[in-house]
Amino acid sequence: MKVKMLSRNPDNYVRETKFDLQRVPRNYDPALHPFEVPREYVRALNATKLERVFAKPFLASLDGHRDGVNCLAKHPKNLATVLSGACDGEVRIWNLTQRKCIRTIQAHEGFVRGICTRFCGTSFFTVGDDKTVKQWKMDGPGYGEEEEPLHTILGKTVYTGIDHHWKEAVFATCGQQVDIWDEQRTNPICSMTWGFDSISSVKFNPIETFLLGSCASDRNIVLYDMRQATPLKKVILDMRTNTICWNPMEAFIFTAANEDYNLYTFDMRALDTPVMVHMDHVSAVLDVDYSPTGKEFVSASFDKSIRIFPIDKSRSREVYHTKRMQHVICVKWTSDSKYIMCGSDEMNIRLWKANASEKLGVLTSREKAAKDYNQKLKEKFQHHPHIKRIARHRHLPKSIYSQIQEQRIMKEARRRKEMNRIKHSKPGSVPVVSEKKKHVVAVVK
């Protein structure tokens, strides 16, 4: 007879002294872990609920401006520094860690229309309603010096926007035409126009640095190549585009913030259909900025809210609003991709977390592991109706909520009408136009 009994030595399973850690032997055999899926589901449900409980995105409000904030700019080298221009011509530089204004400049008479920093971070440019372009030093004046711009360029017409080249000492302004300037000269290197309308914004491509995009009030978006003296091509949409923003990771993708409450992500190579139509706002979209990862962007709207969209989703994943925030005019995603800043009509700049329920500060390794595990679980069970409902739930102000309902009814009615038209006409005579193609009027090369 050969016999062996299961006989464990307790010393192998119990800690020696109370100062030791407890011993936890593991066995990953699925038979010892029954109800794996239902338990994971419950964990995912709990994680989703906790995410909503901890969703407190609002961090700070920076007040000090005496008029609506019209434009924002990030410092390229310093995460804590932010520049803002107001409607009364005042430019303020803020320190985000202290949440304080560290410098105030009366830069222009009338609006500050645009502000941008030089790629090296030593100076910045502003354009205003007083037809001037001014270059300022980033550091304040020394003791006893006066606050003065480094250079001032007096133009003939009003400039409405400015953007700096990402690598060279060149910047572009827009107004009646798109002007490209050398920093050392007082005349533009070249001016480009296509049509005769005021251009509201111009943006350099951060990857293909010679490319520019601009949008004008005659409903078109025009693309330029700086190396040629003529524009490349343009796309005409249903309504006016307010701003565009290039994707910092994919050279040929840009997103346009449109007056028809939608955002359009275009591929520069095929402008006839947008890659994605992002709709959730209930009023004109005024500004858009990409996250440095290029996976998401944030949009500011006239409906007093900002929304975060993934680039491949047509619906927003997040909406931020407060009772006191009025029409949001400008928005920026910070370079560490953790925070969002928005400047609004009622003179405040607000700082938000990009991920509403994220815990700030240093995480211990166990916290990090738990966070990663919960994230994976949420991802795995995201399509289950109960979890989906909780994850999607957002409180909205009454005005936005009722407008969403109203617009849903309008959209349904339009669709029904179209369906009826197709049904009662000769088959094939009324084509079905997809949502993407509906909003593009023409592409001109």
Added chain:
Amino acid sequence: METAPKPGRDVPPKKDKLQTKKKKPRRYWEEETVPTAAGASPGPPPNKKNRELRPQGAKSTHILKKSRISKKPQVQKKPREWKNSESQRSLSGAQDPFPGPAPVPVEVVQKFCRIDKSRKLPQSKAKARSRLEVAEAEEEETSIKAARSELLLAEEPGFLEGEDGEDTAKICQADIVEAVDIASAAKHFDLNLRQFGPYRLNYSRTGRHLAFGGRRGHVAALDWVTKKLMCEINVMEAVRDIRFLHSEALLAVAQNRWLHIYDNQGIELHCIRRCDRVTRLEFLPFHFLLATASETGFLTYLDVSVGKIVAALNARAGRLDVMSQNPYNAVIHLGHSNGTVSLWSPAMKEPLAKILCHRGGVRAVAVDSTGTHMATSGLDHQLKVFDLRGTFQPLSTRTLPHGAGHLAFSQRGLLVAGMGDVVNIWAGQGKASPPSLEQPYLTHRLSGPVHGLQFCPFEDVLGVGHSGGITSMLVPGAAEPNFDGLESNPYRSRKQRQEWEVKALLEKVPAELICLDPRALAEVDVISLEQRKKEQIERLGYDPEAKAPFQPKPKQKGRSSTASLVKRKRKVMDEEHRDKVRQSLEQQQELQQQKEAKTKPTGAWPSALDRFVR
């Protein structure tokens, strides 16, 4: 123990000094390895290749991963780069005799695989498909890793083997006790409790505690390993059944009238009057549900975490006194006097399934821990083992002289039956195989008729309650040797138990999720997907994902005549039509072949008895 010669010892000190001069300052623990590379190693000087040893190892694991699991795992594939060059040598000059990651047996990897690759999913978009592929690859990788971690398991299961020709069933407990070590021998004991008559017993989930209740009101709980008594009371009422709740601190006792809950001091915490005349108790640990079967024919689910009755189901089959739970999917099996076993979940008013098992009433039911086999015994003196994976067909049957009144499965699939005052144990081939009923593995005769049976979790022990008290039998190879410390730890401290309790309550599975397949929640919901698609087509009036009909492109130089356009169109249409026909033909042929394979007689000649073959 041999120690490696201290490097740098045989190097002349002058040289050493020179070298140290050249190098930047190092930590004292680094100094030991570095001079070996520089001075003492007979191999080539430390170049870049030498330092890349580890990444190369990593690369080879990558190759293994890509090639999926090797079909012949014991024969290791040696990547060619390992064989040839001297540069692959380690610092000491010796070659690694077992290069690359350790081989993993296929069966072990199979155990950890969760995704069923054979199942076809409906036609999905490219994005979803690629995501599925990524998930599958990840799953394979993790299952290989988990399989590799099996090497670290500390304990081996027990066994009992006879000399050639010797029948293990002839070996009596005294022999086993004599042969095994003292610690194991102490696990065999008898409690002589003749006064309060036949006992029911229950082990806690960790296998550390034992509770038993006598028919005449004697209830006790003890830490049976140290033999420390926790409480002992007499409830002055008949005790029908006894069960630990999620931890050893709570104890449910089915008394003559009502269900009572005691704590480990013997203090009565609750008397649940809504569960009356309860005959059997089952606790579902992950759902925190106490299932009670009563004389009145009701199956009642009590949520012990909030104290609410979740469901009270009328089985419509008279008195219920045969009950067991399926530990794999928390479905309750009830045995009835008409020979059927019905499967219940609290979410349904009707049974999930009814299985006709015996002619005459069912006396006992037991389900094994993997949820694949169910053993039943009936008044017809039959003992049957059923397959629970969809077919519900009996796998093996055996007629016992007296019939079994009590059945239980162990963690490793041993089946025990209590017949009068005899206990028989049958073993299968492996862990998940059904027990073979031909030859018993062990038998034991007790001092009174058996009234309750349970294998102790994580110990090779079988607890038997009978009219003469409690007997703890040694059954080598019954229990799972390696427990998981986070799931149920026999050696856990009080703090660990408290921590575990909070975690377990947080992930309490809702009662509505009990169904036959517990993995159904993670599968693609094909039915509602198709339904939604149908609704979308109805709403839109067209199928947005339908393939557009072929439209020939206009061609230059007068070749775009109407006739040629129609011709080209016709050509494509014909091609598609032929494809369709070919596919349907292939399908038909397959069906035909399957039918033929089914109807083919097993013998050379068709027999008259073939008509009874299912």
